[in-house]
Amino acid sequence: MKRLFSTLLSMLAIISVMAACSNESQSQESADGKITNGKTLVAYYSFTNNCKTIATEMGKQVSCDIVEIQPAEEGLDYAANNYAIGSSLISAIRNNPSSESSYPAIKEVNVDVAQYDNIIIVTPLWWSQMAAPMQTFLFHNGAKMAGKNVGLVASSASSGISSLVADFKRLIPDGKYMNESLWIKSSQVSNASSMISSWLTKIGFANLSISTAVKAIKADVSQAKPSKRQAKNGQVIINEKYDISGKQI
Numbered sequence: 096m097k098r099l100f101s102t103l104l105s106m107l108a109i110i111s112v113m114a115a116c117s118n119e120s121q122s123q124e125s126a127d128g129k130i131t132n133g134k135t136l137v138a139y140y141s142f143t144n145n146c147k148t149i150a151t152e153m154g155k156q157v158s159c160d161i162v163e164i165q166p167a168e169e170g171l172d173y174a175a176n177n178y179a180i181g182s183s184l185i186s187a188i189r190n191n192p193s194s195e196s197s198y199p200a201i202k203e204v205n206v207d208v209a210q211y212d213n214i215i216i217v218t219p220l221w222w223s224q225m226a227a228p229m230q231t232f233l234f235h236n237g238a239k240m241a242g243k244n245v246g247l248v249a250s251s252a253s254s255g256i257s258s259l260v261a262d263f264k265r266l267i268p269d270g271k272y273m274n275e276s277l278w279i280k281s282s283q284v285s286n287a288s289s290m291i292s293s294w295l296t297k298i299g300f301a302n303l304s305i306s307t308a309v310k311a312i313k314a315d316v317s318q319a320k321p322s323k324r325q326a327k328n329g330q331v332i333i334n335e336k337y338d339i340s341g342k343q344i
């Protein structure tokens with residue numbers, strides 16, 4: 096009887112250990128590729144301002160820092176002559192993606208991606224690929240995003256974004272990809288606010304309820320400190336939000 100009891104006890108112990116292990120792996124799995132409560136960076140490049148609008152809208156819904164990627168050479172018209180410059184920049188990268196010299200120079204970006212837990216890339220599509228200046232940023236910083244939750248928002252006129260998603264994964268080889276990218280066509284940019292909000296819900300953005308709460312008390316914001324938007328070295332916008340009592344959230 097005693098032996099039977101002790102056998103039952105050890106079986107129970109084994110079952111509890113197995114259950115604990117499976118719960119742990121489940122919670123690790125569900126944490127993969129979702130925005131968590133840590134610091135969030137939104138990095139965007141925009142030639143005709145669609146992605147700028149999208150990134151700005153993202154900043155209204157997510158507590159984040161926003162950084163703009165800018166080509167070193169100013170004033171280029173990437174769309175002129177049937178998109179000739181954009182086309183040759185993309186061809187150079189396609190022909191030799193592993194060489195630094197294939198990527199167009201960008202202005203120095205004053206941000207340390209290592210400081211962030213969640214990174215959202217907002218970029219236009221050029222000739223079915225990721226726009227060249229954003230590829231340059233990721234060529235230099237993608238490896239530092241290993242293990243971070245990385246999300247992609249892409250805008251095109253009409254082309255599908257699967258090759259651009261492949262660029263994203265090539266340039267951030269070890270990211271924890273948010274399991275759905277958001278595609279906003281240029282004709283849908285005016286609807287970006289609701290598309291972003293649905294996407295954030297889908298990827299399980301933990302802070303969404305806080306941002307929504309901020310919106311819900313908008314009527315009383317006269318008593319709250321206004322949101323601060325500071326440009327740091329002309330590039331990173333710190334997006335701070337305050338609740339009605341003036342406490343930073």
Ligand SMILES: Cc1cc2nc3c(=O)[nH]c(=O)nc-3n(C[C@H](O)[C@H](O)[C@H](O)COP(=O)(O)O)c2cc1C
Pocket residue numbers: 140141142143144145146147173174178180181182218219220221222223250251252253254255280281
């Ligand atoms: C050089 C270049 C190439 C483009 N190639 C495509 C394309 O192949 N397919 C497409 O649907 N849109 C293409 N577009 C349109 C942009 O992807 C689209 O207008 C996007 O919303 C622009 O974002 P932005 O305003 O932030 O620059 C191209 C635009 C440029 C400038």
